[in-house]
């Protein structure tokens with residue numbers, strides 16, 4: 001479990017994180033979303049004890065990272081895949097990490113296999129592609145078999161096969177009952193990976209909700225097809241709906257699909273299609289974060 005409570009972090013005049021609170025429980029993938037500079041990395045660094053909060057706290061399983069006796073066995077993280085000593089081989093890099101945490105060499109072999117790097121174990125890190133370094137970073141995060149995992153923008157640098165792999169891995173880790181927090185600035189990526197989202201902007205919480213509720217919240221209208229559009233329109237407007245004809249369909253706002261079906265049945269009108277439509281999650285995300293984007297395209301263009 002990860003608990004961020006009233007967390008603030010200042011760098012001089014910059015409020016990187018500003019009174020942020022949220023909780024991530026075990027068993028699902030939590031997407032940590034926000035535009036560039038929103039404070040995602042700073043928050044993750046605070047959880048991992050790499051940055052001291054200006055105020056507030058970030059806890060792992062109820063305690064501070066600094067107080068964990070064998071940190072790699074409790075929390076694993078992939079932050080910057082490039083921040084690895086390039087001269088070592090993959091296997092030596094992992095062995096060093098393992099030994100410093102009292103983890104045996106057998107586990108090193110296991111995680112290399114798990115991330116698909118068994119065949120490249122002796123390759124020097126400097127000679128690895130970014131995608132391979134990402135896999136090595138994931139191997140390091142998994143070394144201690146921790147119950148809490150943090151991934152900062154893990155799909156960066158991965159090809160489509162790698163993206164699919166890391167997505168399945170994160171979902172698998174959550175399904176095993178682990179706590180999984182993954183940051184991204186792409187809603188499209190989170191839509192297929194995360195069960196819940198924590199959206200932040202300018203260091204503050206914008207929204208913490210399930211993916212399903214997010215879709216519901218941005219429900220736009222219901223598309224209805226019927227052989228009697230004029231009759232159904234009258235019936236729905238009597239029920240308080242706003243109805244806009246659209247080619248051979250009606251776009252209905254203010255009533256749920258079930259209410260529309262009931263109204264049609266009461267009026268003896270057949271319905272051939274009823275499709276609730278939401279704004280795209282990408283649009284929803286842009287709307288949520290529009291006040292928190294540091295640099296806008298049109299401003300740059302001017």
Ligand SMILES: Nc1ncnc2c1ncn2[C@@H]1O[C@H](COP(=O)(O)OP(=O)(O)OP(=O)(O)O)[C@@H](O)[C@H]1O
Pocket residue numbers: 011014015016017034035036037038039040041042043185
């Ligand atoms: N060490 C630092 N010194 C000064 N300012 C910093 C430092 N680290 C982060 N910041 C600033 O804090 C703010 C939040 O940065 P952070 O990296 O946490 O955001 P982010 O959401 O992870 O963004 P990105 O996706 O671009 O990495 C930014 O304005 C950033 O410039």
